[in-house]
Amino acid sequence: MGSQPRLIEVRKNVLKQNDLTARALREQFRAAGVFVVSLVSSPGSGKTMFLEKTLTLLRQNYRVAALVGDLATENDAIRLARSQAPVKQITTGTLCHLEAVMVENALQEWDLNQLDFLFIENVGNLVCPSSYDLGENLRLVLISVTEGEDKPLKYPTIFYSADVAVVTKIDLAKAVEFDWLAAYGNVQAVRPGMLVFKLSAKSGEGMDEYLDFLKKRLHESRAAEVI
Amino acid sequence: MHELSIAMSIIELAQEESVQRGVQVSAVHLKLGALSGVVREALLGSFEMACEDTPLKGARLVIEELPVLIFCRTCDAQRPISSVQLFCCAECGTPSGEIVQGKELEVVALEIEEWDRSPV
Ligand SMILES: [Zn+2]
Numbered sequence: 001m002g003s004q005p006r007l008i009e010v011r012k013n014v015l016k017q018n019d020l021t022a023r024a025l026r027e028q029f030r031a032a033g034v035f036v037v038s039l040v041s042s043p044g045s046g047k048t049m050f051l052e053k054t055l056t057l058l059r060q061n062y063r064v065a066a067l068v069g070d071l072a073t074e075n076d077a078i079r080l081a082r083s084q085a086p087v088k089q090i091t092t093g094t095l096c097h098l099e100a101v102m103v104e105n106a107l108q109e110w111d112l113n114q115l116d117f118l119f120i121e122n123v124g125n126l127v128c129p130s131s132y133d134l135g136e137n138l139r140l141v142l143i144s145v146t147e148g149e150d151k152p153l154k155y156p157t158i159f160y161s162a163d164v165a166v167v168t169k170i171d172l173a174k175a176v177e178f179d180w181l182a183a184y185g186n187v188q189a190v191r192p193g194m195l196v197f198k199l200s201a202k203s204g205e206g207m208d209e210y211l212d213f214l215k216k217r218l219h220e221s222r223a224a225e226v227i
Numbered sequence: 228m229h230e231l232s233i234a235m236s237i238i239e240l241a242q243e244e245s246v247q248r249g250v251q252v253s254a255v256h257l258k259l260g261a262l263s264g265v266v267r268e269a270l271l272g273s274f275e276m277a278c279e280d281t282p283l284k285g286a287r288l289v290i291e292e293l294p295v296l297i298f299c300r301t302c303d304a305q306r307p308i309s310s311v312q313l314f315c316c317a318e319c320g321t322p323s324g325e326i327v328q329g330k331e332l333e334v335v336a337l338e339i340e341e342w343d344r345s346p347v
Binding site: 128 | 229232233236237240244248250253254256257262263264265311312313314315322323324326332333334335336337338339340
């Protein structure tokens with residue numbers, strides 16, 4: 001008589017370890033009063049320039065820092081250092097996304113109590129980062145006008161995992177015949193109600209509105225703490 | 228592609244259970260939501276590859292794909308969506324971002340064979 005295979009119930013989240021680490025990070029961020037924003041995008045979205053501008057402008061009134069996930073071949077950290085904000089590189093090697101434990105390790109030498117905003121730039125990729133919670137308060141998904149209007153339809157999962165969408169390089173919209181309404185409609189189709197900013201880090205257009213939103217969210221999260 | 232690291236997490240998880248329970252795993256049953264960010268075919272290939280040098284070598288990965296379900300306020304019920312490109316109730320068309328199913332990436336069961344416990 002052959003042995004019958006038996007089925008045993010397990011019910012375990014495959015990313016349990018990452019989720020636990022992310023939860024611990026979120027608690028650490030809350031206790032330190034730092035507002036954490038992560039960025040996901042495809043490689044051509046202009047995210048490094050966008051982040052450099054964000055750091056430079058926020059630095060005038062806030063304490064800011066950034067972690068940058070780079071593939072071995074890239075070096076966005078050097079460029080971001082021009083903002084004069086503390087920047088630390090996380091080299092992911094061939095890994096196409098950041099995981100919570102990498103953020104945890106990278107933060108070990110930093111005193112989070114000394115920060116208002118921490119930015120985490122994920123590896124340029126619109127697929128893999130969607131599965132990994134990094135403990136951030138807000139996840140921005142960036143698309144540039146040069147990438148066309150249909151990015152949300154091609155990568156609905158990353159839009160689902162993000163909180164806010166940012167359309168970058170809006171100064172080039174005319175030149176590439178970017179259809180803002182179509183892009184906005186596509187975002188709403190995959191993520192009803194999603195807030196969408198349009199801006200240009202180069203010309204500065206739309207930056208104030210977006211930075212005001214970040215400041216408002218920082219103050220709201222701190223006000224919630226007091227109560 | 229991050230399916231390889233996902234596959235390794237699945238194997239690690241199955242290994243833990245197998246050692247704890249003193250059983251040999253012949254198959255892993257996984258629930259995979261349409262919004263998990265994981266591609267089924269890539270995961271199957273990665274799983275087979277990652278199993279090679281582990282006690283799970285030869286084990287099968289059985290994937291149950293779960294479609295997205297949203298809560299529709301108009302229907303006051305859980306409903307499928309029109310498509311992952313259109314988060315609207317498939318019944319009445321109301322847009323909704325309230326996902327009730329579709330994010331799953333979960334090991335739900337293991338097919339096992341009892342280890343031979345006869346004295347060595
Ligand atoms: Zn409905």
